[in-house]
Amino acid sequence: MKRLSLGAAFLFLFTLVPFSIFAADSYNLAIPLPLTGQQAKFGEMMKRSYQMAADEINAKDGINKKKLVLSFEDSGAKPETARSIVEKLIDVKKQPIIVGEYTSACAKAVAAVAEERKTPYLVIASADDAITRQNYKYVFRQNAVNAHYGDGVIDFFKQVVKPKTVAILYESSAFGTSGADAMVKDAERLGMKVLLKEKYESGSIDFRPILSKVKAAQPDVLYMVSYVMDASLLMKQIKELRIDVKLFTGGAAGFAIPEFLDNAKDAAEYVITATLWTPQMKYPGAKEYAEKYKAAYKDYPSYHGASAYSAMYVLKDTLERAKDFTPEKILGALKATNLKTAFGPIKFENKEGYQNQNFMDTLVIQIQKGVFETIWPQQHASKKYIYPIPTWRERR
Amino acid sequence: MTSVQIEVLLQTVISGIFLGGLYALLGIGMTLIMGVMKIINLAHGELMMVGMYIAYALFSFFHIDPYLSIFIAAPALFLLGVMLQKFLINPVLTVESILPENQVILTVGIGMVLSNLATIFFTSDYRSTPVEYATKAWYISDFWKGSPIELSISFAWSVSFFFAVLITALLWFFLAKTDMGKSIRATAQDTDAALLMGVNVKKMRIITFGLGAALVGAAGCLFIPIYYLYPDLGGQFTLIAFVITILGGLGSTVGAIVGGLILGLFESLTATYIGMGWAPIGRFVIFIAALIFIPGGIVSLLKKQRFG
Numbered sequence: 001m002k003r004l005s006l007g008a009a010f011l012f013l014f015t016l017v018p019f020s021i022f023a024a025d026s027y028n029l030a031i032p033l034p035l036t037g038q039q040a041k042f043g044e045m046m047k048r049s050y051q052m053a054a055d056e057i058n059a060k061d062g063i064n065k066k067k068l069v070l071s072f073e074d075s076g077a078k079p080e081t082a083r084s085i086v087e088k089l090i091d092v093k094k095q096p097i098i099v100g101e102y103t104s105a106c107a108k109a110v111a112a113v114a115e116e117r118k119t120p121y122l123v124i125a126s127a128d129d130a131i132t133r134q135n136y137k138y139v140f141r142q143n144a145v146n147a148h149y150g151d152g153v154i155d156f157f158k159q160v161v162k163p164k165t166v167a168i169l170y171e172s173s174a175f176g177t178s179g180a181d182a183m184v185k186d187a188e189r190l191g192m193k194v195l196l197k198e199k200y201e202s203g204s205i206d207f208r209p210i211l212s213k214v215k216a217a218q219p220d221v222l223y224m225v226s227y228v229m230d231a232s233l234l235m236k237q238i239k240e241l242r243i244d245v246k247l248f249t250g251g252a253a254g255f256a257i258p259e260f261l262d263n264a265k266d267a268a269e270y271v272i273t274a275t276l277w278t279p280q281m282k283y284p285g286a287k288e289y290a291e292k293y294k295a296a297y298k299d300y301p302s303y304h305g306a307s308a309y310s311a312m313y314v315l316k317d318t319l320e321r322a323k324d325f326t327p328e329k330i331l332g333a334l335k336a337t338n339l340k341t342a343f344g345p346i347k348f349e350n351k352e353g354y355q356n357q358n359f360m361d362t363l364v365i366q367i368q369k370g371v372f373e374t375i376w377p378q379q380h381a382s383k384k385y386i387y388p389i390p391t392w393r394e395r396r
Numbered sequence: 397m398t399s400v401q402i403e404v405l406l407q408t409v410i411s412g413i414f415l416g417g418l419y420a421l422l423g424i425g426m427t428l429i430m431g432v433m434k435i436i437n438l439a440h441g442e443l444m445m446v447g448m449y450i451a452y453a454l455f456s457f458f459h460i461d462p463y464l465s466i467f468i469a470a471p472a473l474f475l476l477g478v479m480l481q482k483f484l485i486n487p488v489l490t491v492e493s494i495l496p497e498n499q500v501i502l503t504v505g506i507g508m509v510l511s512n513l514a515t516i517f518f519t520s521d522y523r524s525t526p527v528e529y530a531t532k533a534w535y536i537s538d539f540w541k542g543s544p545i546e547l548s549i550s551f552a553w554s555v556s557f558f559f560a561v562l563i564t565a566l567l568w569f570f571l572a573k574t575d576m577g578k579s580i581r582a583t584a585q586d587t588d589a590a591l592l593m594g595v596n597v598k599k600m601r602i603i604t605f606g607l608g609a610a611l612v613g614a615a616g617c618l619f620i621p622i623y624y625l626y627p628d629l630g631g632q633f634t635l636i637a638f639v640i641t642i643l644g645g646l647g648s649t650v651g652a653i654v655g656g657l658i659l660g661l662f663e664s665l666t667a668t669y670i671g672m673g674w675a676p677i678g679r680f681v682i683f684i685a686a687l688i689f690i691p692g693g694i695v696s697l698l699k700k701q702r703f704g
Contacts, residue, residue: 172673200672203632205623208411209667212404229522229624240533240550241407263524263624267531 026067027319030093031100032085032110034077042102045301046124046308047072052292053312063316064323075101079109086113096327097122097318097334099311102304104128111139119327120334124311125304132357138327140334140348140356142314143307144276147182149252152362153274154186156376160387161247163220167196169210169234170225170251176202179225179251195219202230207237215243225251232263239267242392247272257302261370270389272366272375277303277343280374280382281363285342303343310341403545408668409661414553416660418618421560422633423640423652424567425611431584431647432604433485435499439507440637441630443609446510447473447616448625449518455525455620462525463555466617470610477609480506481602507630514627524624527552556618563614564653567607571649580604584647612637639679643686645693654694658682 031050034043054068062068073089075082082101089095090113098114098121101107107126114121115136123131123141127149132141157163166187170176180197187194195217198210211234214222222245224234231254238248250273254260261268279290279300289309293301301309314337319325322333335356338347348356364376368383375385397405422444429437437443450469454460460468484506488499532551537543571577582590583600591597640659644651659682666678690697 198672200667201676203629204672204675205619206411206415206664206667207672209408209664210672212407213668216400216404229524232524233624236531239531241548242535242546259522263522263526265526265530 025065026069027063027325028069028071028093028095029097029099029315030071030073030085030089030095032073032075032082032089032098032106033100034102034106035072035074037076037078039077039102042125042304043074043077045305046100046102048297049289049293049301049305049309050312052289052296053309057312057316063319068312068316075106077103077106079103079105082106083109083113086110090114090117090119096120096325097315097330099315100124101126104131107131111136114138120331122311122314122334124307129354132354134355136355138331140358141354142311142343142346142358143303144360144362145354145357146178148359149276149362150182150186150274152364152376153249153272154190156272156364156385157190157192157221160376160385161221163190163192163246165193165195165217165219166221166223167214167217167219167245168194168198168223168225169214170197170199171202171227171230172199173202175227175253176225179253180223183223183225183251192221200230202227204230204233207234208241211237211241211243214245215241218245220246221249222247223249223251224255226254228254228257228259229263231255231260232268235264235267235271239392244391246388248389249273256365256372258299261367261372266370266395268367269370269395270367270386272364272385275303275363275365276360277306278363278365278372278374278382281342281344281380283342283344284340289342306343310343310346313341314339314346399544403547404668406545406547408664410547410549412661412664413657414550414557414660415664416657417557417560418615418656419636419640419660420653420656421563421615421618422612422637423644423656424564424649425608425615426637427641427644427647427649427652428580428611429605429608430641432580432601433499435497435503436638436641437503437605437608438500438634438638439480439503439510439630440608440612441632441634442507442510443473443477443630444612444616444619444633445514445625445627445630446476447613448620448629449514449523450613451617451620452518452523452525452625455527462527462617462621463559466559466614469617470614473613474606474610477606478602480609481605485605486598486601507634511627511630518627520627522624522626525620527621530621550622552621556622559618560615563611567611568649576600576603580607636679639683639686642683643693645695648693648695650698651693651695654698658694 033046034040050070054070058067073085075085086098096119098110098119101110102125104126107123108131111121111131115138118138120138125143127146129145129147132139168180168183170180184194196214226234231250248271250271252274255271255273256275290300293305317339318330318333318337322329335348344360346358348358361377363374363380365372366375366385368386373383374380375383426437426440447469450472451462451465454465454468455462485499485502488502529551533548536547571581579595580600582595583597587597640652640655644655662678662682663675666675
């Protein structure tokens with residue numbers, strides 16, 4: 001019994017000590033993010049990237065000569081959990097800035113809490129337009145909004161492909177529908193005629209019926225908004241039916257991740273798609289970060305990781321200018337951010353109805369010889385685009 | 397009709413028949429169990445998922461072609477089915493309960509356990525077997541240079557369809573010509589009479605459940621080269637098999653074959669001429685229409701023709 005109470009006393013001491021002794025020479029930051037559930041993969045990638053950046057910062061001089069100590073709180077991509085985590089961080093731990101979360105639903109919940117408690121919140125990878133359109137003063141977003149996601153592709157259409165007609169295939173959930181609607185608007189602006197707009201249920205087995213309709217309609221461009229397995233099946237069946245259009249375009253998501261290449265194989269060749277970031281970006285530190293991540297975890301990170309990684313440098317920059325670890329000082333410093341990071345230049349602006357939104361170039365990538373190559377805008381290009389693309393018959 | 401329209405129609409019909417052939421194999425397993433056990437096996441899609449994971453594992457670890465893994469997956473599923481029937485479903489048959497059909501509820505539970513086990517062992521990631529011939533196809537213009545229309549027939553889909561037909565034919569031979577097949581049919585027609593004629597009904601039930609599981613396991617091996625795989629995929633295929641079983645007439649193998657083909661064709665034609673988003677709705681329209689207008693299923697229509 002005595003030993004037990006002694007042990008308990010020690011345990012008690014150990015849990016107390018880090019807070020009381022090291023608090024003075026370290027910044028403690030708890031980050032909410034999904035580590036379980038469907039979005040766990042992305043949460044994991046962000047966690048590694050946050051930690052990687054913090055280790056780099058600490059290996060140099062830290063922030064204001066203090067160490068940055070990270071801890072992570074699992075929200076499981078559930079808004080109500082994310083909400084209570086952040087309430088705890090602000091009310092109990094008095095953390096003066098919140099960084100993190102992934103899904104738009106969670107980010108919205110966290111944004112509301114942060115605004116209410118006048119604590120700055122930096123959004124890393126949540127794309128819903130509404131998050132930075134609510135006249136919130138304390139919510140900042142580093143990644144591009146959904147509405148601007150396709151900018152790069154539209155620009156590429158305008159400058160290079162000059163298509164007159166488009167056919168749109170999309171999966172029937174909110175994600176596919178909003179993507180398809182955005183494309184219809186863009187097509188109007190570009191003067192493209194929408195020949196066909198067909199939805200399908202995600203998980204379908206046979207796309208040949210609608211694909212033969214696409215073939216009969218003969219559009220210049222085929223635009224598809226799909227999740228990854230649908231994307232692979234679509235391209236495989238397109239190859240088999242030998243549907244030739246000027247360009248196959250994916251609306252990000254399923255077309256921009258390595259699994260698409262693994263499953264669609266050679267049918268994926270020459271497909272272009274929008275994305276926010278690639279390891280080939282010519283931003284300072286981008287390549288180093290991507291290679292370091294790959295060396296440690298065997299795969300290249302996607303923009304989610306890059307954004308998380310850069311967020312720690314944004315935080316460092318902000319705290320160094322804020323001089324004070326309080327919400328008000330941090331708010332002012334964050335607002336004045338103008339930093340070049342591995343994720344691109346970051347500056348929070350109020351325009352187009354958004355508040356504290358970072359506007360960035362969105363990219364176009366093309367699959368060339370089984371690898372994602374950045375092709376547009378030209379200043380970021382890792383390879384020249386291949387256009388016009390060969391017909392399926394010529395490819396054999 | 398212009399040649400383009402003809403091309404679209406023919407390509408749609410080809411797709412529909414291929415899809416229907418696979419659906420038929422899916423439905424036969426369920427209808428067989430339905431006939432003998434008088435219950436709907438709601439773990440049917442999950443059993444197919446197990447078959448697909450076996451094919452996937454064999455492909456990724458030993459590079460065994462998914463089509464060859466039928467010879468491993470089908471016997472494995474047969475054993476699994478036998479076990480399930482012997483140790484789970486048969487005991488429940490004898491238990492007094494409030495619900496008359498608590499075996500059906502049991503199959504739902506079995507399905508949940510199977511899909512959760514798959515999540516534990518294989519995670520919930522999407523899997524597929526990227527075979528070499530995945531996008532290989534035959535083109536009409538390769539055989540007939542001046543063809544006014546271009547049609548393609550997928551190699552993988554053709555092979556899957558061929559195997560589906562072959563397995564169905566073997567099953568028909570088994571049920572029609574062998575003693576055991578006859579005993580199974582006798583059990584399906586009248587359990588008490590079969591019992592009186594000296595058929596070991598309990599054994600027949602076990603074998604039938606195993607056979608149904610083996611058939612759907614084989615269907616899984618035929619699906620994986622043209623589709624993909626994840627632990628929760630079972631539900632949608634259980635539903636398809638259920639619709640086919642109702643459409644074909646409960647317990648009728650011929651009905652399941654015809655029902656599968658009709659459903660496949662119907663889905664393809666809906667996709668082309670109404671919209672692919674409507675395919676799931678079309679499936680239920682068929683389901684409800686079958687319940688209202690031909691409650692005995694297609695097989696009842698066939699019988700009327702013959703004897704009427």
